[in-house]
Amino acid sequence: MKLPIYMDHHATTPVDPRVLEAMLPYFSETFGNAASRNHVFGWEAEAAVDEARAQIAAAMNASPKEIVFTSGATESDDLATLGAARMYREKGNHIVTGRTEHRAVLDPCAQLGKEGFEVTYLETDRFGQIAPERLAEAITDRTILVSLMLANNEVGTIHRVGRIGALCKEKGVLFHTDAVQGFTKIPFDVEAMGVDLASVTAHKIYGPKGVGALYVRSKGPRVRLLPILYGGGHERGLRSGTLNVPGIVGFGKAVAVALEVREEEARRLRLLRARLRDGILSSLPDVLVNGSPPGRIAEDGSLSPGEEDWRLPGNLNLSFAGVEGEALLMGIRDIAVSSGSACTSASLRPSHVLKALGVPDDLAHSSIRFGLGRGNTAEEVDYTIETVARAVKRLREMAPMRGSPSMSS
Numbered sequence: 001m002k003l004p005i006y007m008d009h010h011a012t013t014p015v016d017p018r019v020l021e022a023m024l025p026y027f028s029e030t031f032g033n034a035a036s037r038n039h040v041f042g043w044e045a046e047a048a049v050d051e052a053r054a055q056i057a058a059a060m061n062a063s064p065k066e067i068v069f070t071s072g073a074t075e076s077d078d079l080a081t082l083g084a085a086r087m088y089r090e091k092g093n094h095i096v097t098g099r100t101e102h103r104a105v106l107d108p109c110a111q112l113g114k115e116g117f118e119v120t121y122l123e124t125d126r127f128g129q130i131a132p133e134r135l136a137e138a139i140t141d142r143t144i145l146v147s148l149m150l151a152n153n154e155v156g157t158i159h160r161v162g163r164i165g166a167l168c169k170e171k172g173v174l175f176h177t178d179a180v181q182g183f184t185k186i187p188f189d190v191e192a193m194g195v196d197l198a199s200v201t202a203h204k205i206y207g208p209k210g211v212g213a214l215y216v217r218s219k220g221p222r223v224r225l226l227p228i229l230y231g232g233g234h235e236r237g238l239r240s241g242t243l244n245v246p247g248i249v250g251f252g253k254a255v256a257v258a259l260e261v262r263e264e265e266a267r268r269l270r271l272l273r274a275r276l277r278d279g280i281l282s283s284l285p286d287v288l289v290n291g292s293p294p295g296r297i298a299e300d301g302s303l304s305p306g307e308e309d310w311r312l313p314g315n316l317n318l319s320f321a322g323v324e325g326e327a328l329l330m331g332i333r334d335i336a337v338s339s340g341s342a343c344t345s346a347s348l349r350p351s352h353v354l355k356a357l358g359v360p361d362d363l364a365h366s367s368i369r370f371g372l373g374r375g376n377t378a379e380e381v382d383y384t385i386e387t388v389a390r391a392v393k394r395l396r397e398m399a400p401m402r403g404s405p406s407m408s409s
């Protein structure tokens with residue numbers, strides 16, 4: 001086993017060797033500009049982009065022409081929210097989103113608030129789920145857009161996107177989903193789920209950083225967006241700028257590989273997560289699991305018959321009462337994880353996601369997000385259990401808990 005151990009796969013992932021190999025020729029040998037229509041260099045680059053576009057579209061049951069390449073999911077989320085709101089401003093000025101969304105959705109929504117739009121932020125239950133009735137109540141005849149994510153990046157909660165999409169269709173409102181954390185890991189089908197706009201990014205699925213895509217529905221309804229970048233009119237005028245051909249090729253390959261290993265990887269990660277959770281909970285008192293309880297699993301990691309799982313297979317988010325998350329991170333330096341206070345801001349405010357779930361501030365400050373991924377092994381999980389248990393015990397001895405009101409309430 002090699003140290004340090006990487007267990008932060010919601011933040012980013014290493015590029016898969018098969019992805020890197022697919023990308024390499026497009027840096028030097030096949031370096032053309034995909035927009036060069038007059039020579040073979042351009043045609044080759046365009047053919048490679050077309051193949052990746054088809055791979056990404058197929059993975060969400062879309063058509064290749066509905067895929068717009070961007071620099072990543074932040075840009076995709078900005079283009080979807082700002083672009084749709086500004087385009088349909090005449091129809092209405094109301095947007096609905098959720099308290100547990102990523103900043104890449106919350107911040108453009110706040111910007112739209114400054115531009116005269118009204119934004120409703122839906123509350124979630126303690127697992128991070130949005131009740132469809134709450135969404136139905138929030139939609140008015142002025143609502144033009146709903147933006148709710150597929151799966152949460154901190155607690156791994158999977159939204160019932162199909163129900164949300166059906167509701168939006170019924171009310172005639174556009175539905176955008178930030179599908180970053182769930183894409184290629186859990187079923188995602190823009191047709192079956194009634195999704196009109198979907199943001200995805202390569203670097204969370206073992207592809208390169210700096211490349212993403214936005215799915216934009218072309219019929220039933222045809223979604224129109226006002227661009228946020230102007231220039232050469234690439235990507236049907238929705239996103240000007242020379243395409244990142246090697247990145248796009250890598251994104252396509254990453255999707256193909258991820259789909260191939262999806263079932264097996266989900267089973268493996270569920271087993272590792274159960275091992276990590278059970279190991280930590282049996283070594284330490286006063287540890288809370290944040291987010292949805294995962295469904296019961298069989299010995300091979302598949303879901304037991306009749307079980308549903310509303311949590312990403314690789315996600316575990318725990319609060320260690322009486323211990324500062326930041327101090328714990330220092331105590332387990334050779335394991336790369338995230339704390340609930342560090343991920344959103346430098347100001348050490350507790351995570352807005354945990355707050356939305358009703359986790360008290362002290363427990364939000366003591367939370368750690370474990371993001372298991374392709375490279376992790378049972379041996380690494382066992383080392384993590386031991387290291388975390390040792391560090392938490394030491395920190396608790398240094399600053400003993402004075403009763404812990406949050407734990408008993």
Ligand code: PLP
Pocket residue numbers: 010011071072073074075077102104149151152153178180181201202210212
């Ligand atoms: N949305 C979610 C849910 C994320 O987890 C991330 C990653 O941090 C983003 C959006 C932003 O993606 P990118 O890094 O590609 O801009």
